[in-house]
Amino acid sequence: xxxxxxxxxxxxxxxxxxxxxxxxxxxxxxxxxxxxxxxxxxxxxxxxxxxxxxxxxxxxxxxxxxxxxxxxxxxxxxxxxxxxxxxxxxxxxxxxxxxxxxxxxxxxxxxxxxxxxxxxxxxxxxxxxxxxxxxxxxxxxxxxxxxxxxxxxxxxxxxxxxxxxxxxxxxxxxxxxxxxxxxxxxxxxxxxxxxxxxxxxxxxxxxxxxxxxxxxxxxxxxxxxxxxxxxxxxxxxxxxxxxxxxxxxxxxxxxxxxxxxxxxxxxxxxxxxxx
Amino acid sequence: xxxxxxxxxxxxxxxxxxxxxxxxxxxxxxxxxxxxxxxxxxxxxxxxxxxxxxxxxxxxxxxxxxxxxxxxxxxxxxxxxxxxxxxxxxxxxxxxxxxxxxxxxxxxxxxxxxxxxxxxxxxxxxxxxxxxxxxxxxxxxxxxxxxxxxxxxxxxxxxxxxxxxxxxxxxxxxxxxxxxxxxxxxxxxxxxxxxxxxxxxxxxxxxxxxxxxxxxxxxxxxxxxxxxxxxxxxxxxxxxxxxxxxxxxxxxxxxxxxxxxxxxxxxxxxxxxxx
Numbered sequence: 350x351x352x353x354x355x356x357x358x359x360x361x362x363x364x365x366x367x368x369x370x371x372x373x374x375x376x377x378x379x380x381x382x383x384x385x386x387x388x389x390x391x392x393x394x395x396x397x398x399x400x401x402x403x404x405x406x407x408x409x410x411x412x413x414x415x416x417x418x419x420x421x422x423x424x425x426x427x428x429x430x431x432x433x434x435x436x437x438x439x440x441x442x443x444x445x446x447x448x449x450x451x452x453x454x455x456x457x458x459x460x461x462x463x464x465x466x467x468x469x470x471x472x473x474x475x476x477x478x479x480x481x482x483x484x485x486x487x488x489x490x491x492x493x494x495x496x497x498x499x500x501x502x503x504x505x506x507x508x509x510x511x512x513x514x515x516x517x518x519x520x521x522x523x524x525x526x527x528x529x530x531x532x533x534x535x536x537x538x539x540x541x542x543x544x545x546x547x548x549x550x551x552x553x554x555x556x557x558x559x560x561x562x563x564x565x566x567x568x569x570x571x572x573x574x575x576x577x578x579x580x581x582x583x584x585x586x587x588x589x590x591x592x593x594x595x596x597x598x599x600x601x602x603x604x605x606x607x608x609x610x611x612x613x614x615x616x617x618x619x620x621x622x623x624x
Numbered sequence: 625x626x627x628x629x630x631x632x633x634x635x636x637x638x639x640x641x642x643x644x645x646x647x648x649x650x651x652x653x654x655x656x657x658x659x660x661x662x663x664x665x666x667x668x669x670x671x672x673x674x675x676x677x678x679x680x681x682x683x684x685x686x687x688x689x690x691x692x693x694x695x696x697x698x699x700x701x702x703x704x705x706x707x708x709x710x711x712x713x714x715x716x717x718x719x720x721x722x723x724x725x726x727x728x729x730x731x732x733x734x735x736x737x738x739x740x741x742x743x744x745x746x747x748x749x750x751x752x753x754x755x756x757x758x759x760x761x762x763x764x765x766x767x768x769x770x771x772x773x774x775x776x777x778x779x780x781x782x783x784x785x786x787x788x789x790x791x792x793x794x795x796x797x798x799x800x801x802x803x804x805x806x807x808x809x810x811x812x813x814x815x816x817x818x819x820x821x822x823x824x825x826x827x828x829x830x831x832x833x834x835x836x837x838x839x840x841x842x843x844x845x846x847x848x849x850x851x852x853x854x855x856x857x858x859x860x861x862x863x864x865x866x867x868x869x870x871x872x873x874x875x876x877x878x879x880x881x882x883x884x885x886x887x888x889x890x891x892x893x894x895x896x897x898x899x
């Protein structure tokens with residue numbers, strides 16, 4: 350980061366159960382009032398699973414040949430996903446921040462082409478030990494961040510709160526991984542640090558034993574730890590690896606269930622990945 | 625409107641069944657590309673009713689002592705309302721516009737305090753012939769529009785697509801009537817015209833007989849026609865009355881099921897209220 354430029358911080362709020370959203374918003378509001386230029390990216394996975402079940406279109410997860418799990422996203426799933434992420438969770442966070450005196454403004458990656466990237470033409474998965482190819486899935490990845498939109502909003506005093514989906518180069522809504530999208534956003538804003546909050550204290554060597562927290566991972570050993578990570582944590586470590594490769598200096602996987610979760614993460618609580 | 629200032633148009637897209645959202649977005653995209661500074665406000669009532677039913681919290685409607693119908697909005701209803709309005713419908717419109725080459729950006733009234741106003745402390749209703757007071761309802765009205773945010777977005781080439789809820793002066797999400805919010809928005813943007821699209825050709829003297837369309841209502845007779853209007857149309861005429869009182873010259877209640885619905889409305893198809 351060049352001397353004198355403004356420092357930004359991206360905070361990813363996980364979509365698992367148990368995060369203390371009020372506590373997180375207390376912390377965010379305090380930091381915003383102290384002048385940190387904050388951008389929030391959030392998930393909504395657990396609630397999406399519940400709503401999908403209630404709406405009679407239960408969630409399915411697929412495992413790629415490289416071992417990563419992702420949500421099977423047909424068109425109806427995409428609609429439900431948008432309802433929960435862009436409607437319920439995004440506006441719930443905006444309301445909490447507004448009540449704390451912060452002028453939050455919620456967007457999805459579709460809005461203003463904030464997060465653009467390719468839709469995957471095919472997903473190679475493993476199901477019951479057999480390889481299969483899915484072609485009708487609405488998933489993809491973020492390659493481009495509309496940084497000008499974020500800067501304009503921050504310059505005008507707004508606090509951006511961003512949810513998936515992103516937008517494909519053909520203008521379709523696409524499900525993208527929130528951790529990796531947060532990594533891309535942190536890199537685009539030239540952040541020194543990305544904080545990823547979830548409902549565990551960080552990366553655990555022996556999941557779910559919370560006393561097995563791995564407190565630090567040096568940049569050159571991140572790949573090994575992708576193999577150690579279980580389930581959803583795998584993509585968080587992958588997101589961290591990507592963020593570091595794009596110039597972010599430090600990614601902290603931290604606990605979103607505690608008081609002052611972000612300030613604690615910045616003080617080093619959790620799994621600090623990078624320098 | 626002062627000579628030389630930019631001309632804006634607010635289009636309200638109703639939330640009833642049967643509107644041709646693709647046709648509406650074709651028309652909007654064409655007009656946007658021709659340079660009209662457009663702002664869309666949309667509803668989502670019919671879909672909210674369906675989703676609320678599926679989620680086991682069916683919609684309830686109450687009738688005020690002055691004869692207007694509105695959605696009973698307890699906290700759970702507000703969540704469902706946000707899912708449908710801000711998630712499904714808003715992002716569905718943004719995606720359609722993006723696919724037509726328009727850089728749409730969806731917001732709720734919460735975002736950036738775009739629509740602020742008082743929450744009603746009490747709603748006086750009539751139920752089974754008896755008067756009652758509701759005190760735990762999350763409804764209110766829009767009094768202030770963040771016009772600077774809309775101008776900044778329009779100046780940067782974005783196309784704002786706005787959904788209820790609004791934000792109360794205490795920072796709570798509040799359900800507001802979309803037609804009246806559109807009226808307030810059109811007035812704040814100093815629009816000459818507000819177009820309100822629904823699934824009927826306009827105000828019908830003998831609902832649902834579509835041949836009984838009332839083609840014009842002069843400004844000084846709007847109040848009489850609020851009495852003529854049935855159900856949801858009542859608030860559209862009320863919104864029109866408010867828009868006129870705030871300086872909008874003409875409100876067109878028009879058919880959202882036809883081709884080129886907005887350009888047809890501007891040519892006078894539908895019920896033209898005002899000069």
